Amino acid sequence: MKWLCAFLKGTKPGEPNRRQPRVTAGEESTLWEQEPLRPKREDPPRHDNEELDRQIALSLAEDAKHPKERNHNKGENDEDLAKAIQDSLNMNPYMPHHPYAPSQALPRAHRVCGGCKHEVGHGHYLSCMGMYWHPQCFRCSSCGHPIRETEFTLLGAEPYHKLCYKELHHPKCDVCLHFIATNRTGLIEYRAHPFWGQKYCPSHELDRTPRCCSCEKMEPRNTKYMSLGDGRSLCMECLDSAVMDTGECQPLYHSIRDYYEGMNMKLDQQIPMLLVERQALNEAMEGECRGPHHMPETRGLCLSEEQTVSSILRRPRIGGNRLLDMRTQPQKLTRRCEVTAILVLYGLPRLLTGSILAHELMHGWLRLKGYRNLKPEVEEGICQVMSYLWLEAEILPAATRHAHPSSSYASSSSSSSHYRPPSSKKGGISHTEKKLGEFFMHQIANDTSAAYGDGFRTAYKAVNQYGLRQTLNHIRLTGGFPL
Numbered sequence: 001m002k003w004l005c006a007f008l009k010g011t012k013p014g015e016p017n018r019r020q021p022r023v024t025a026g027e028e029s030t031l032w033e034q035e036p037l038r039p040k041r042e043d044p045p046r047h048d049n050e051e052l053d054r055q056i057a058l059s060l061a062e063d064a065k066h067p068k069e070r071n072h073n074k075g076e077n078d079e080d081l082a083k084a085i086q087d088s089l090n091m092n093p094y095m096p097h098h099p100y101a102p103s104q105a106l107p108r109a110h111r112v113c114g115g116c117k118h119e120v121g122h123g124h125y126l127s128c129m130g131m132y133w134h135p136q137c138f139r140c141s142s143c144g145h146p147i148r149e150t151e152f153t154l155l156g157a158e159p160y161h162k163l164c165y166k167e168l169h170h171p172k173c174d175v176c177l178h179f180i181a182t183n184r185t186g187l188i189e190y191r192a193h194p195f196w197g198q199k200y201c202p203s204h205e206l207d208r209t210p211r212c213c214s215c216e217k218m219e220p221r222n223t224k225y226m227s228l229g230d231g232r233s234l235c236m237e238c239l240d241s242a243v244m245d246t247g248e249c250q251p252l253y254h255s256i257r258d259y260y261e262g263m264n265m266k267l268d269q270q271i272p273m274l275l276v277e278r279q280a281l282n283e284a285m286e287g288e289c290r291g292p293h294h295m296p297e298t299r300g301l302c303l304s305e306e307q308t309v310s311s312i313l314r315r316p317r318i319g320g321n322r323l324l325d326m327r328t329q330p331q332k333l334t335r336r337c338e339v340t341a342i343l344v345l346y347g348l349p350r351l352l353t354g355s356i357l358a359h360e361l362m363h364g365w366l367r368l369k370g371y372r373n374l375k376p377e378v379e380e381g382i383c384q385v386m387s388y389l390w391l392e393a394e395i396l397p398a399a400t401r402h403a404h405p406s407s408s409y410a411s412s413s414s415s416s417s418h419y420r421p422p423s424s425k426k427g428g429i430s431h432t433e434k435k436l437g438e439f440f441m442h443q444i445a446n447d448t449s450a451a452y453g454d455g456f457r458t459a460y461k462a463v464n465q466y467g468l469r470q471t472l473n474h475i476r477l478t479g480g481f482p483l
Contacts, residue, residue, distance in 0.1 A: 113137050114157055129154060140164050175200040175209055175218045193217065195442050213297075214238040214349050215439060224321045228347045230278040237432050241350040244315040246275040252350060256357050259390055260365065263468070271364050272341040273357070274311035274331065281345055284309055299348065300356035302363035303340040308332050312346050323347075338367035351394060351429075351437045355444075358390040359383045371476060378480055381455025382472070385463055388444050388456070395429065395437035 111120040115137025126133045131154075138147050141158035142165070153165040160168070171180050171190060180201055183189045192199050193216065200209075200218055210219040213232040219225045225233040234242060243249045253273045260267060276284070285298055287307050303309075310330045316323040333341045342360045344353060362383040366374070429437070447453030462471045462481040474482040 114159075115139060128159075131157060133159075142168055171199055173201045173204070174198045174220060175204050176221055194446070195439050212238055213347075214352055215436060226318070227322045229323055229326065232278065232347065234347060238349045238352075238436065241433055241436075242347050243275065243350055243353045244346055245312045246273070247313075248315060249273065249275050249344070249353065252354050253357055256354060256361060256390065259358070259393065260361060265365055267361065267365055267368065269337050269339070269368060271339050271361075272333065274309060274341060274343050275346040276309060276311050276343050277326075277328065278345060280310045280328075281343055284343055299345045299352075300360045301343045302360045302367075303333060303343060304335070304338060304367070306333055306335045306340060309341070309343060339364040349433070349436055351391060351433060352440055354394065355387040355391050355440055359387040362386040374475070374479060376451040377455035377458070378475060379455075380451040381457075381459035381481075382475065384444050384447075384452055384456035385459045385468075388441060388460065391437050391441050391444075395434045395441075 111125070111132045112118070113120050113125075113134050114131045115133050120132045120134065124135055126135060126138050136146070138159060139145060140147055140152075140161045141155075142160055145161075147159055147161060149161065151162055153160045153162055155165065155169075166179065171188060172178065173180050173190065175198075178201075180188055180190045180199065189202060190199050191202055191205065196215070196217055198217055204218060210225050210227075210233040211217065212219070212225060212235040213228070215235060215238055217235055219233065219235070223236070225235050226239050227233055243252065250273070257267060281298060281301060284303060284307055285301055288301060288303060288305055308330055310328040312326065313329040314325075314327045316326045318324070342357065342364065344356050344360070348356070360383075363379070366379060366382075371379075444452075444456055447456065458481050459471070462474075466474070466482050471482060474480070
């Protein structure tokens with residue numbers, strides 16, 4: 001058994017115990033390790049060797065009696081070893097191992113890329129707000145280019161470059177075409193038209209930016225409005241249907257008189273109608289004793305006094321962005337009845353000019369029919385109703401107009417009670433002109449003044465409930481609207 005003893009010790013009896021050279025993996029050169037020499041010992045006595053041989057023989061005999069148990073223990077050891085090796089492989093080599101650290105809420109195997117929707121495996125990845133991306137999948141949702149900046153914007157699950165997000169979602173001024181600046185508190189502050197939705201910087205209300213005198217839109221920097229020469233400006237859309245002189249306005253005036261006649265409210269007297277400049281209208285308004293005047297600007301006037309008024313004789317030429325060769329003619333207005341003339345501001349779109357004529361004609365009708373000393377909210381309110389109804393008849397198709405008691409004044413027959421005269425413009429109106437008409441109706445319905453706004457809403461409610469005929473009869477008897 002001496003050879004077995006030598007095999008277990010790694011030496012032969014009587015030789016020093018030395019290790020063979022070992023190569024370390026990953027090194028460029030061979031690394032030799034050697035244990036230090038130990039003092040040479042003499043071999044033990046022979047009887048000690050014989051005793052050792054006897055103990056080894058007994059041990060081998062015992063193992064031979066229980067081979068199954070030995071194999072079972074060996075299998076368990078192998079499984080433990082394999083499990084330990086697998087656990088070591090699953091560990092993140094870039095993270096220090098903390099045996100008592102809490103486990104991650106979302107294992108790597110369950111992370112899905114927000115770009116390609118595939119699993120985020122081993123390697124680099126980006127994480128933000130509980131979402132993950134491969135570096136090559138982290139792209140701007142607007143321009144599609146990779147996001148390499150350290151700052152970006154995340155909208156829901158969509159990342160953006162900061163500039164791309166600002167271009168898409170930061171409001172721009174419709175006047176100066178720049179991004180609307182933030183105020184001192186860091187909030188985006190702007191103004192918006194209640195009907196058109198035009199957004200603009202608050203500073204444009206103070207920097208004399210032109211505003212259309214008809215639709216109230218502000219002039220964008222890349223567009224030129226038409227200057228009417230009296231402090232008013234007109235956008236190109238409103239200019240397209242603008243009425244410029246008295247002769248051009250006559251067909252519209254007669255069509256509105258026909259509208260009144262169709263409502264059984266014929267005006268027997270021929271009331272002169274003149275289109276005038278702003279200054280002439282203001283001068284005539286100063287000479288008129290009766291009636292409230294809508295501020296900040298009056299666009300029409302029903303005269304009851306004798307005056308000399310300058311009317312526009314011929315349509316002016318358009319040169320660049322201004323009107324040229326304006327020709328006016330003074331006209332002496334004599335009083336032959338309760339109404340001397342109707343004056344309307346020139347240069348307004350057809351529908352706005354018509355709504356002003358419908359309003360002023362109602363003033364004339366009331367005076368000619370003997371309605372005296374009415375309160376401003378009653379007279380102006382019922383005049384605004386007639387203006388509103390005329391606009392409604394112009395912009396709404398006959399098939400879609402709702403019939404209500406306001407359609408008739410005197411007739412009780414079913415055929416005339418639903419009468420709606422056709423549009424005064426041959427061939428109908430364009431989409432742009434229709435939107436303008438809707439805006440003028442919006443202005444009437446949302447006026448904030450007591451006489452024109454509150455008066456209209458009260459009058460319109462009464463007309464819808466009791467009809468135009470009964471409402472006017474109640475006004476004649478009581479001076480107010482039926483409750």
